Amino acid sequence: MMTAGKICIALMVLAGANSAFAETPASIVSGYAAEAAKATPGFAPSAKRGQSFFTREWGVSREMPNCTACHGRNLKVDGKHVITGKRISPFAPAANPERFTSSAKVEKWFKRNCNEVAGRECTAAEKADFIQFVIQGEQS
Amino acid sequence: MKWLAAFALILGSTMVYADGNKLSVPANPKWKEECGSCHIAYPPQLLTGDNWQRLMGGLDKHFGANATLNPGDNQEILDFLQRHAGRGGRNSASSLRISDTPWFTREHREVSNNTWSDPAVKSRSNCTACHVNAERGDWSERGIRIPGGQRGEGQGERHERGGERDDD
Known part of the structure; x- marks a missing residue:
């Protein structure tokens, strides 16, 4: 039997876990x-x-041969879905503070888009490099 | 009297149907998030419950993309879509494309081929190319901006309606 006290403790642990998982790029x-x-x-x-990864020509998908087909080359401005034309919010956290603040969301989109564009899942190394590139911005 | 009330009801519902603005639904965050990433989250009324069921059952091959969701999210979204789904043949298409439904074809009968192939439109899935506030649920005629400056287009209907207000 769970007492009110125990429930209370469980709730506090849950709340604590939540704040511990506040994520940043x-x-x-x-x-x-x-x-x-x-x-x-x-x-x-x-x-x-990360930058080379972003601009790499994968040539797997006819309509989406590279990341920039939808996201554009400039991290600070909107992209545009190449098929539906829908606006895609910028990558740069400075232009879009919501970017890379939920690992579940990040993982979902890597999975979907890597399969689409690269024809396979991306590696942890590729993901780390790419987000690092987004944080630091364009490399000369 | 009862007959009159029934008539008024039918008339009323027809008007609601004919008015493309009445596409508001209680927002479902999951629907908005998951269905509104690659295209806007299309209003549930625009396909039948049966169409939605088939569509949500085939997300691994979703018009050329793999848009698979986890089973729990899929079910929650399907429930929401079916709860607010359209009815009848006018909202149904065997292709499962909203743009192939009789309703869509009729509503867009004044849109020229030039407009559809305009680079700013490109696809019938790109609602916001013309319905600029559609993402906020505003489909009113006064919110329509046809790219390429063909302003006359799509406004004939407003003319027919005379002084009817679009925003309600």
Whole structure:
């Protein structure tokens, strides 16, 4: 039997867990980087690699051969869905504070879009690099 | 008297139907989020419950994209769509494309081929190209802006209606 006290404690733990999971682009990068380090010891996210990933021509999908087909090349402005024409909000957290603040959402879209554009799921390393690139902005 | 009331009811519902503005539904956050990412979240009234069931059962091949949801979200969204679904043949299409329903075809009969192929429109799925406030649930005629400056288009209907107000 769960007493009121126990329920209360359970609720407090839940609330605590919630706030502990307040996510930021940086914390999401760290999560993917930790995962990548398991396969590649010493892995460190690279904005430069992230940029190449973003502009890479995959050539898998006719209509979506690369990320920029829908997202555009400029991280700070809206993209446009290449088929439906729908506006896609910018990647840059400065232009769109909601970006990369939910790892579940980030994971959902990597899964969907990587399969669509790359024809496979993306690796943790690719995800870490890409978000690192978004945080740091365009690399020269 | 009863007969008159029934007549008024039919008339009333026909008017509601004929008026493309009445597409508001209680917002469902999951529907809005999941169905409103790649295209706007299309109003549930625009397909029948049966159409929605088939559509939600085939999200792995959703008009060329894999839009699979987790089973719980899928069910919740399907329930919502069916609760507010349209009825009858006018809201039904075997292709499951809203743009193939008799209702859609009729409502858009004044839109020219030039407009449909305008780069700013491109696709019949791109409602907001013309219904600029559709994402906020505003489908009123006064909210229509046809790209390419063909302003006369789509306004004949407003003319027919005379002084009828579009926003209600």
